[in-house]
Amino acid sequence: MTSPRPRRVLHVVDRITGGVPVAVRTYVAHSPPDVEHVVASPFVHRPVADASPLAAHPRPVLIREDGLVVDVVQAALRERAQLLLFSQPLCGRCESAQALLDRDHTELSSFIDARIVYAAGHEVDWNGPARSADGPRTPSAIDPAGLLAHTLGIGSERPVAVLIGTDGRPVRPYANGPEELDQLLAVLAASRTPEVVQE
Incomplete structure (x- = not known):
């Protein structure tokens, strides 16, 4: 019998003004031992370190629906975080995830470029499967040969x-x-919501 997977909590913080906020440090210090905490800071600009898997040149690129080529690292370094949903056709869980991105499209688009990404190879329709949504629709892109x-x-x-x-x-x-x-979308939304200070 395998032990249950530890619960993971992702804390997205803005480190432009300093380190990990006291509230996050306190929460981590007093949480149950079976909780794994990950602190991420996607909104601070600094040079790409060699440790990143995307530091290599040339980097794999994506092809947007309109045919333009996108280097996601360059796009991110222009102060637009990138949220890539790697998906595949005829996948129920993928469609559920896509619906979540569509649901939050308007809110996300103010600070993140979200894309649904499909791998494509020889003689595969680069446009991916047709998608429809009531309201805003998350754009898709192709990952040639699945290299990214x-x-x-x-x-x-x-x-x-x-x-x-x-x-x-x-x-x-x-x-x-x-x-x-x-969960990630909820954390991202919360990271953009100003804290209310009660006196």
Whole structure:
């Protein structure tokens, strides 16, 4: 019998003004021992470190629906974090995750470029499957030969969401499945909501 997976809590903080906030440090210090904490800072600009899997040149690129080529690291370094949902056709869990991105599209678009990413190879329709949504729709992009997914260390499991911060580095852990993506979206939304100070 395997032991249950530890619960993971992702804390997204803005480190432009300093270190990890006292509230986060206090929460981590007083949380149960079976909780794993990850502190990420996707909104601070600093040079890309060699440790990043995306530091290599040339880097794999994505092809947008309109045919333009996107280097996600360069896009992120222009102060637009990148949220990439690696997906595949005819996948119910992928469609559930896509619906979550569509749901939060308007709020996300103020500070993040979100894309649904499909791998494509020889003689595969580069446009990916047709998608429809009531209201805003998250754009899609093609990962030629799945090279970006491979560079990021993503296996065959789908859907997987990867947040690339404005420092050009992927934020780990990646969000696997719609449940973890929903948690990530909630954290991202909370990171942009001003704290209310009660007197």
